[in-house]
Amino acid sequence: MAQFLRLNKSVGGVSIFSIKLFCGILLLAVVSLVAQAAPKPSGTNAELLTKENIVDISAASRQWQAAVVGQLLALHDRLRTGEDSRATLRLSDLSVLRVDELTNLEILPPRNSEAKPTLDLHQGSTYFFSREAAREVNIRTPAANGAIRGTEFTVTVASDGRTSVTMLDGELQLSNAQGTILVRSGERGDVIPGQRPTKTAVIEAINTVQWCLYYPGVLDLNEIRMPASERETLAASLRAYNEGDLLVALEKFPRGYVPVSPAANVYRATLLLSVGQVQKAELLLRSVPPGNGGDALRILIAAVTLKNRPGTSLSRSATDWLAESYYRQSVGDLKGALQAAEQATSSDPSFGFAWTRRAELEFSFGKIPQAKKLVEQGLHLSPRNPAAHALLGFLFSAQNDVRSAKGSFEQAMAIDGALGDAWLGRGLCFIRQGKGDLGRRDLQTAAALEPNRSIFHSYLGKAFSNVGSEGKANLELDRAKRLDPKDPTPWIYSAIEKKQENRLNEAVDDLEKSVELNDNRRVYRSEFLLDQDRAVRSANLAAIYQDDGMADVSVREAARGVDYDYS
Numbered sequence: 001m002a003q004f005l006r007l008n009k010s011v012g013g014v015s016i017f018s019i020k021l022f023c024g025i026l027l028l029a030v031v032s033l034v035a036q037a038a039p040k041p042s043g044t045n046a047e048l049l050t051k052e053n054i055v056d057i058s059a060a061s062r063q064w065q066a067a068v069v070g071q072l073l074a075l076h077d078r079l080r081t082g083e084d085s086r087a088t089l090r091l092s093d094l095s096v097l098r099v100d101e102l103t104n105l106e107i108l109p110p111r112n113s114e115a116k117p118t119l120d121l122h123q124g125s126t127y128f129f130s131r132e133a134a135r136e137v138n139i140r141t142p143a144a145n146g147a148i149r150g151t152e153f154t155v156t157v158a159s160d161g162r163t164s165v166t167m168l169d170g171e172l173q174l175s176n177a178q179g180t181i182l183v184r185s186g187e188r189g190d191v192i193p194g195q196r197p198t199k200t201a202v203i204e205a206i207n208t209v210q211w212c213l214y215y216p217g218v219l220d221l222n223e224i225r226m227p228a229s230e231r232e233t234l235a236a237s238l239r240a241y242n243e244g245d246l247l248v249a250l251e252k253f254p255r256g257y258v259p260v261s262p263a264a265n266v267y268r269a270t271l272l273l274s275v276g277q278v279q280k281a282e283l284l285l286r287s288v289p290p291g292n293g294g295d296a297l298r299i300l301i302a303a304v305t306l307k308n309r310p311g312t313s314l315s316r317s318a319t320d321w322l323a324e325s326y327y328r329q330s331v332g333d334l335k336g337a338l339q340a341a342e343q344a345t346s347s348d349p350s351f352g353f354a355w356t357r358r359a360e361l362e363f364s365f366g367k368i369p370q371a372k373k374l375v376e377q378g379l380h381l382s383p384r385n386p387a388a389h390a391l392l393g394f395l396f397s398a399q400n401d402v403r404s405a406k407g408s409f410e411q412a413m414a415i416d417g418a419l420g421d422a423w424l425g426r427g428l429c430f431i432r433q434g435k436g437d438l439g440r441r442d443l444q445t446a447a448a449l450e451p452n453r454s455i456f457h458s459y460l461g462k463a464f465s466n467v468g469s470e471g472k473a474n475l476e477l478d479r480a481k482r483l484d485p486k487d488p489t490p491w492i493y494s495a496i497e498k499k500q501e502n503r504l505n506e507a508v509d510d511l512e513k514s515v516e517l518n519d520n521r522r523v524y525r526s527e528f529l530l531d532q533d534r535a536v537r538s539a540n541l542a543a544i545y546q547d548d549g550m551a552d553v554s555v556r557e558a559a560r561g562v563d564y565d566y567s
Helices: 002-007 024-029 205-212 228-233 235-242 246-252 262-273 278-285 294-304 318-330 334-347 352-364 368-381 386-398 402-415 420-432 436-449 454-466 470-483 489-500 504-516 527-547 551-564
Strands: 044-052 055-058 072-074 078-081 086-091 096-099 104-108 118-129 136-140 145-157 163-176 179-184 187-191 198-201
Touching (some): 118 205, 118 436, 179 187, 235 246, 246 262, 262 278, 262 294, 278 294, 294 318, 386 420, 402 420, 420 436, 470 489, 489 504
Parallel strands (some): 118 136
Antiparallel strands (some): 044 086, 078 104, 086 096, 096 118, 104 118, 136 145, 163 179
C-alpha cells in the first residue's frame, strides 16, 4: 500500500529549454495553496516587472526618466520602450502586460467602478495575459476604441495609427465613428484611421507574440574573427557578454554603431535575439558568409521556433555545437543534445554558456552532483548568466533548500527578468511554502513572458486544478496540448483534473495518451526517470479504472506501475 501511495505522486515533463524542472513537479504536487498576495499601495495600477534595454516612465505627465524594475505606476503615468527593447507590467488585478519595442502607452482611469483602467496605446505592440476574474478591458488607439471581454489578446498600433487587435481568448467590440465589429477568439480586428473596422480569421493567433520568445546565448566570442579595432570599440559590450549578461551587453553596444566585420554583424544579431528581434537578426545574417557563427544562429532560431533546420553547413565550432544541442533537443534527439553540449565544452573549455548547458542536461538526467559541479564551472566563467542562476535554484530545490533556491531564482530575475524559468522556479518555491496565491502569480508571469512555452501552461493549469478552478485549469492544459502535441505533461494533469470532475472515461483517455507520448518529451531524461513516469501514469490509471468500475484492469495497471518503478 505504501508503495502504491508513493507511486501516485504526479511527475511532470518539460519542453524546449525547460530542462531543469523534474524536481519542480514534486514541489507542486505535495503542498496546499493558501496564502494571499501582498497588497499594493493605494492608487497603484501597475508595477514594472522587467526592463530590457531602454524603458522610460513619465509619472503624472512629468519628464521622461529611465524606469527601474519594481517601479509603481499610477493613473496617467506613461511608459515607452526604445528600439530593441521590451518591458513587462503587472497590473493591479495581477494581469500581465508584455510590451514590445518602440511602444508608447498610458494608463487612464476606468470608465466606471466595474471596469478596469483604459490602456491608451499611442504606438507599438502589447500582449495582455490574465487568468484572473474576467472583466472588461478598455483600449484606446488613434484609430478606434475597444471594449474587450477576455483574458488574452495582442494590440499593435503602427506609426500611422493603423490598429490590429488579435483575440487569443475572449471577444472584442471594436468601434470608431465609421462602425463597430465584434471580434472573437481566433480572429483579428483591423482598423485604418477614418475607415470602418474589419475582421479576419487567424489560423495561428499565438504567432502574433513571437517577439516574446526567449533566446539563450550560443555565440563563443573566442571563435569569432573580429578586427582588433572593432573589438576595442565594442569592448564594454563584449565584456558583459562574456560574463553572461546579454542585456547589459546590448545596453553597452554603442548606439547607432554599424558593424564593419561579419563577426560584428553576428554578434549584433545575437544581441537582437536576446530581446526577441528575430526579423532584424535574420536581416543582418543575410550578409554573413559561412564560418562566422551566422549558421549557428539560424539553427538556434529554428530550435526556438520549432521549425525545420535551415540548409547550412556547420564548421563544428563550440558555437555550432551549442546551437546544435538546442536543435537536437527541439526535434527529440535527446541524447544527441547532451553529446553536442559536451562537444561544445571540449571545443572551448573556457565557454561558460556551454558548461551551463551541459549542467542543465545532466540535471534533467537526474545527476545532481554532476550538474552542480558543471554549473559551478559555468558560473565561474560567466558569473552573470541568468540561466545558470536559475539552474542553481532548481538544484537547491532538489536538495530541499527552498530559501537558497528562491535566492537563486531572484538573482536570475535581477539579471534578466524575461527568463520564464526563473519565475516558474520561484513560483514553485512559494507554493511549497504554502503561499499559493504568490506561486500562481509567478506561474502566470512565466506564461506571459514566454507564451509559446507549453510547460508553463501545464504548471499553471495544475496550480489552478489544485485550488478547484476547473475552467482555468482546463484552459491552460488545452493550450499546453496545442503548443506541444508531443509533450505528455498536460495530458497527465488533464487526466487528474477530469478524475476530480468525475469525468472518468475522458480521464482514462487522457492518461493513456500521456503513456503513449511518454518517450516523446523534448528533454533529456534517463531510462530510469522515464520508467518513473510510466509508473506514475500506471498508478493513476489504476485509480481511475477502479473508480470507473474496471477492477480487473485496475489491478493490472497497479502491478505494471510497481514493475516500472525499481526504486
